[in-house]
Amino acid sequence: MHDIRSIRENPQDFDAGLARRGLDPLAQALIALDEARRAATTEVQVAQSRRNEASKLIGAAMAKGDRDGAEAIKAEVAALKEQMPALEARAEELAGKLKELLEVIPNLPGADVPDGGGEEDNVEVSRWGTLRDFDFQPREHADIAPALGMDFETGTRLSGARFTFLRGGMARLHRALGQFMLDVQTGEHGYAECNPPVLVGDDAMYGTDKLPKFAEDSFETHVSMQEMIDKLASDGIEQFKQDAAKELSFNSAGFNAQLYQTLRESMVGQAKAKFKSRGSTRRWLIPTSEVSLTASVMGELLDEAALPMRLTALTLCFRSEAGAAGRDTRGFIRQHQFEKCELVSIVRPEESEAEHQRMVRAAETILERLALPYRKLLLCTGDMGFGARKTYDLEVWLPGQGAYREISSCSNTGDFQARRMNTRYRVAGEKKTEFVHTLNGSGLAVGRTLVAVIENYQNADGSVTVPDALLPYMGGITRLEPLA
Structure with a gap:
């Protein structure tokens, strides 16, 4: 959420940021709406003040025996009472319109974010790992995995397209990946493990910028x-x-x-x-545990000593993929239900840039331990997410596809989410409070990591070798063999 006061003070900077996002200027329209809202609020306050003052004058007039004066003041108070609902309604209407407009405007990009219109303008920062030299033609995971326990047909029969049923060693390998990720992030990078709800209310979704703009991309539940x-x-x-x-x-x-x-x-x-x-019965299946973890401090005033706060969770995630029709319909890359090891940081503003680099490094560590080649991209203004001010993507090499594919996205949202959630911290030794900065990233997406392991560790006979880093989690299984 943007601060209207900042927009009033720096309208040109605000419009310049929107232009980098490919959006038209909005500062003057927002300022005009805010001025009308403030004028309406002032009208309400003036009317309330006069009504209170006049109510006191009635008693004074009566005490003096001035019945006519008292009746005149009573008439004025009655008129003010009649006017108040309309004045209050007008002020609320304008405040609502301003909020509705502000909440659908994306975060402004950081100064060091490259300009661009789409993914073709992202900037490659680095590459890691050596691409495996196969002595056979590597295949895509969708061709290898069904024989190893990745059952697309049963998943579809049970739940529809983009659901998958994992069996045997494939299910074990998937579980091993999630456990490995959690152990590394908690044991080596200082993230506190959490087990949050996967059903959340409107406030949590709104505070983490998923509502109202991305309602159609999420699964919504109701009690009738x-x-x-x-x-x-x-x-x-x-x-x-x-x-x-x-x-x-x-x-x-x-x-x-x-x-x-x-x-x-x-x-x-x-x-x-x-x-x-009982209140609203609507709940949302989380698109990522970023929602639950970040919103866990919603509305709180944190002590500065509690920062930085680093949280992680391995949870089910759900996405309707409404905006991805026709993309990755084959295989396990884009599912409606998937697991992800999420990383969330809540920090002081001056720490957020360093924390962003630290978070990206935590995600990179998983890929390197699994010996999966990857590249790191700095996303351009036209490819960043709605709430991000700066984003790095990690893309893993998939030899079956002969391409790098996204496996982690790590974003610094600045105070954008904190303003929506009203989450602040008190500066040590001072009375003032400031909004925290929030960051989120994948450390990593489990399903896509499974795909990368299958394609990078495949063998000519259709089996898949288990990476060394996962052997302690596999109960003696060193290779996935085609099922009988």
């Missing part, structure tokens, strides 16, 4: 209000029957249709009140 109301009403009626039979010797045969309808109407009213008191 009518179903819940019907159940609560039925439960209430049944309890009434039991109480009546016990305490009043009321024969259920006398529970006629008219009495039932009257009682049901009463119970439905009570059920609706209960349902409303």
Whole structure:
């Protein structure tokens, strides 16, 4: 979320940042809307102040015996009371419009982010590893893996396209990768392991910039209000029957249709009140545990001594892939359900750039321990995510495809998410508070790492050798062999 005060003070810089994102100027429109909002708020405050002042004057006029004056003031107070709802509604409407506009504007890119229109303008920073020289034609994982336990057909039959059922050694290798990632990130890079919810509410999604812009890319769940109301009403009626039979010797045969309808109407009213008191029943399946981990400090005022805060989790993630129609439909690269070892850092503003480099290094470590060749890219302005001010992507080499493919994305969001979440820290020895900076990255995406292992460690006979780093997790399995 952007700070409207900063936009008022630096409109040209704001528009320049938007231009680098390929967007039209918005500063003047935002400032004009904010001025109208502030004017409407001032009107409300002036009316409230006059109403309070006039209410006191009524008593003073009455004490002096000035009935006419008191009646005139009463009339003024009554008029102000009539005007207040409209004034307040106007102020709320303008505040809502300003918020709606601000919340869909992407973060501004950092000064060192290269300009560009898309992935073709990303800048390669470095490469690591030697590409394996195969003495046979390497195949894609989608051709090798089914015989090893990557069952696309069953996954599709159970849940539809882009779901996969893993069996035997393939499932074990997938689990080993996640465990290995967690052990390295917690044991060597100082991330605290967490086990967060994978169902979260609107606030968590909004605070981590996934709502409202990316609602269609996420899976949304609901409890049916009518179903819940019907159940609560039925439960209430049944309890009434039991109480009546016990305490009043009321024969259920006398529970006629008219009495039932009257009682049901009463119970439905009570059920609706209960349902409303429970708040929203909408929950979102997390697209990444960045949401749960980052939002764990939502609304908090942190002590400076608690920073930097480094969190990691290995969780299921869910994405509808609404914006990726037709891409990677074959194989295990782009799934609706997948696992990821997520890295999240919450730091002071002056630490965020160094923390970004540290996070990228933590992700690189996993690839290097697995001896998977990769390259590091600095994303251009046209390819960065909505909430990022700077992003590095790691792309792993897939010999079956003969291409580098994304396996980790590490982003510094600055205070963009912190403003949406209202997460601050208190500077030691001072009264002032500041917004924290938040960072997130994959350390790594487990499914895509599995794909990389399959393609880089494949053998001519269709088997796959287990990387040395994973042997302690495999219970003696050193090679995945085609299943009988």
